Amino acid sequence: MYAVSVHEICKQYRLGQFKQGDTMLREAIVSAFRGRRGRGQEEILHALSGVTFDVSQGEVVGLIGRNGAGKSTLLKVLSRITYPTSGSYTTNGRLSAMLEVGTGFHEELTGRENVFMNGSIMGMRKAEIAGKIDQIVAFAGIERFIDTPIKRYSSGMRLRLGFAVAAHLDPDILLVDEVLAVGDAEFQKKCLDSMGEMRGGGRTVIFVSHNMAAVENLCQRVIWIDKGRVHMDGPAQDVVRAYMATFSSAQSGAADLAAINSRVGTGEAKFLGTDFLDRQGQTLNFVRSGDALTLRLRTHLSEMIPDLHVGVEIRNEMGLMMAASNNWMTGPSLVRVPAGDYNFDLEIDALHLMPGRYFLTLWLKGPDSRNYDLLENCLIMDVETSDYYGTGRGIDPNFGMMFLPARWRADSRLSGQP
Numbered sequence: 001m002y003a004v005s006v007h008e009i010c011k012q013y014r015l016g017q018f019k020q021g022d023t024m025l026r027e028a029i030v031s032a033f034r035g036r037r038g039r040g041q042e043e044i045l046h047a048l049s050g051v052t053f054d055v056s057q058g059e060v061v062g063l064i065g066r067n068g069a070g071k072s073t074l075l076k077v078l079s080r081i082t083y084p085t086s087g088s089y090t091t092n093g094r095l096s097a098m099l100e101v102g103t104g105f106h107e108e109l110t111g112r113e114n115v116f117m118n119g120s121i122m123g124m125r126k127a128e129i130a131g132k133i134d135q136i137v138a139f140a141g142i143e144r145f146i147d148t149p150i151k152r153y154s155s156g157m158r159l160r161l162g163f164a165v166a167a168h169l170d171p172d173i174l175l176v177d178e179v180l181a182v183g184d185a186e187f188q189k190k191c192l193d194s195m196g197e198m199r200g201g202g203r204t205v206i207f208v209s210h211n212m213a214a215v216e217n218l219c220q221r222v223i224w225i226d227k228g229r230v231h232m233d234g235p236a237q238d239v240v241r242a243y244m245a246t247f248s249s250a251q252s253g254a255a256d257l258a259a260i261n262s263r264v265g266t267g268e269a270k271f272l273g274t275d276f277l278d279r280q281g282q283t284l285n286f287v288r289s290g291d292a293l294t295l296r297l298r299t300h301l302s303e304m305i306p307d308l309h310v311g312v313e314i315r316n317e318m319g320l321m322m323a324a325s326n327n328w329m330t331g332p333s334l335v336r337v338p339a340g341d342y343n344f345d346l347e348i349d350a351l352h353l354m355p356g357r358y359f360l361t362l363w364l365k366g367p368d369s370r371n372y373d374l375l376e377n378c379l380i381m382d383v384e385t386s387d388y389y390g391t392g393r394g395i396d397p398n399f400g401m402m403f404l405p406a407r408w409r410a411d412s413r414l415s416g417q418p
Contacts, residue, residue, distance in 0.1 A: 001092055003173050003204035004055040004078065009087035011048040011073055011228075047073040048084070049228040057092070057172075058202040060195065062209070062219035062236060064243055066376050068264050070228040071208045075099055075175045078206070093172025093204070094122055098163050107151040111142060111161055114150055118165050132168050139190065140164040160187055167194045174198060177208040192218060212240050212319030244317055244359075244377075255379055257298075257362075262376070269305055269364040269372035272298040272341070274379060287381060289355055289395045289403060290388035295346040297362060301339050307367040308334040310344045315359045315377065322353060322401065350405060354397040355385040 048070045055061050063071050076082045078089060079097035097104075104121075105114045115136055119129035137146050140160040145153065153161070166174060176195065195205055195218055209215050215222060215236065222239035224232040232239050257271040275296040276284040287293055295312060311326030325346055327334060359377035366372060385394040388403070395403050 001057065002054045002090075003057040003059070003093060004089070004091050004206065006051055006053050006074075006078075006089045007087055009048050009051045009074070009077060009084045009089060010046070011070075011077060011082070012085045013045040013047060015043040015045055046228050048077070050087070051225070051228070051230055053223055053230060053233060055204060055206065057204055058199070059221065060199045060205040060207065060219050062207050062215040062222040062239075063225060064209070064212070064215060064222055064240070065225035065231075066262060066264075067374060069225045071225050072099065072177055073228075074225065075177050075206065075208060079175055091173055094170065095173040095175070096122060096166040096169060096171035097175040097177075098166040099175065099177045105150045105158065105162070108149055110149055111137075111140075111146040111153070114161070115165055119169050122169055122171070124169060129169070132170075136161075136164045136168045139168065139194075141187075156187075163191055163194075167191075167198070171203065173204045173206075175206050178210070210319050211321075212244060212317075216240050216318065240318075244319070257375060257378060260375060260378060263373055264376075265364070265371040265373040267372065268303050269299060269301045269308065271362055271364065271373055271375060272300055274298065274362070276381075277345075286384055287351060288384045288386035289353060290350050290386050290405070293348045293351050295348070295360075297344045297346070298341070299344065299364065300341050301337060303339050305337045305366065305372070306335065308337045308372075309363075309365040309367075310334070311363045311365070312346055313361040313363075314353070314381070315361065316401070317357050317359070319359075320401075322358065351383065352402050352405060353383050354400060354402055355383050355395060356397050357382050 051070070051074060063074070065071050073082070075097065076099060077084050078091060079095060079099065081097075081099070104118055106117065109117065112133065115133055116126065116129050119132075120126075137143055140157070140163075142153075142157050142161060145157065150158065163176075166176070174195070176191075192214060195207065198205055199218070205218075207215065207218060219236045221234065222236045223230060224239050224243050232242055255274045257273050263270075275298070276287065277294040277296055278284050279292050279294070281294070284291075284293065297310065297312075299310075301308075309326055309328045311324065311328075313324040314322045316322055327344075358381045360379040360381055361374075361376050362378060363374045364372040385396075387394055388405075389395075389407075
């Protein structure tokens, strides 16, 4: 018997229209207020298009794909948060889901009350939940706040409690969506250890993450979703390598980004291209560990942007974030930027990355975190070794993931020693 069986699942959304079957009163009111203005402009979004797969009991399966590929929609279907437009699926056993920060929590209830509420929804008796409450609170690390209303929790506290509840109420099937995207390193390790224990305990886990190192370490099998379809399903290492190989449009030097189709965003601002430059503004055809580097982002704004945020993320071949920078964090503020073409330069004093291949993600966002343009892993940056320390030995990638701009000093009494 399969723990999860999915057959030809399709999910469509009607954009800009009130859909029959929606139950939100405010949606009905807005639809009535707009009247016929939206009619004739209906757009169908195919979030899932004929997804089929089976997951055996006790299997830990990774679900990977670009933003907007349909991964989160699929988990929402499996957890009955939304219903498929067509197709069918079955789940055998008690299912728990950690899909978004705070999903399933009632704002006015305390953390403790929310734990009992979630357990009751899963069909557990009060005595069963009471027997787990101490473990849940300890795992989440919120002992002082467990009797405080959830509405006063930070996003990190919500995440920790949400995962603790999902993992400790004895689910047969656990659905996890990007739990490693929020939280500190210690909590992320707890999550991975917990999912590893579930694998050993015969529970079924479907794990969505952009962290390919975690996916490959935790899962023996990976399903790659692309544009709402299953693109590849097989051994974790094979699928992850094939997925990462599809990224990038160019290496160091200059790249034309205008023609990339796999972008996500509303389009009021777009990337046109990039240039890798040295301190003198000359094009770099290769980058070395420790070198100064300017990454120039060429953009076009089709209208005035009230508060523009520009960001760059650097990941290794396993999808692990190595560094990130954006003008919201470092300045300058870009307020009321008129329509036009602009260059934005990220000036890196010294690139403290080990030799190897890296992928760059670029984004343009608004003040409400709306994506104007998001290009995931759109550039390859190959970093070469260098004699940064002046010893003639070069920087060795076997000595870590990044190198330190540091020097050793020996006791003065040892000067002149062989």
